């Protein structure tokens with residue numbers, strides 16, 4: 587069986603053209619083995635591109651632990667680039683993912699823009715206003731670093747703090763992804779973000795639904811659409827409109843999505 591390796595700002599995926607539905611999606615141990623960084627191909631997740639009536643394709647997503655999960659924004663963007671590579675789409679896509687239908691577009695420079703689900707208002711997720719929760723297709727806890735306490739996100743212990751919030755009782759039993767954000771000196775500058783991902787159980791270089799959640803949360807702190815987010819693996823952009831109820835609509839995530847290599851498994 588052929589596989590393809592893609593990455594979107596360093597969030598990397600094994601992708602399989604499963605239009606013939608020959609991949610055993612119930613074999614979670616095999617999926618985890620393929621994603622293993624030493625014994626497998628190595629990836630943050632695995633996706634199947636399947637056919638689906640009424641859509642260009644269906645996205646079936648698994649985390650690196652081999653289990654199916656909620657929406658993956660960078661994965662969705664990579665799968666759109668893969669659909670173009672296969673000739674399943676030209677530049678525009680309409681596909682089905684676990685959180686519902688999505689539109690997407692591949693721009694001439696290769697940037698892939700993905701429309702995300704509408705998002706409910708941010709909820710406070712701690713004692714102060716530095717912690718909020720948003721569901722952008724996947725659940726995200728966002729912590730804004732206190733500039734008095736932490737001068738640099740680069741030196742912050744993302745694994746240690748992320749792991750403890752991910753397993754906090756408040757998020758039982760599903761758990762949560764955890765994003766740490768440094769407030770830039772000027773809200774028009776890129777917002778530095780680092781993310782601990784559920785299902786990878788480690789920091790990843792970028793998380794699409796995560797930076798989307800950060801951009802929406804940052805709008806309460808002076809950021810206006812479009813917001814640029816500096817993930818460890820590259821730059822992403824999120825645009826959105828405010829809804830009268832405090833939620834968000836017309837949310838678009840944009841950035842690069844690149845084929846790295848392919849092979850046989």
Ligand SMILES: N[C@@H](CCC[C@H](N)C(=O)O)C(=O)O
Pocket residue numbers: 597630649655656657658659660661724725763783784785786792793794795796
């Ligand atoms: N990397 C993804 C998020 C993937 C899902 C996440 N690990 C979860 O289980 O919630 C993204 O780009 O959004």
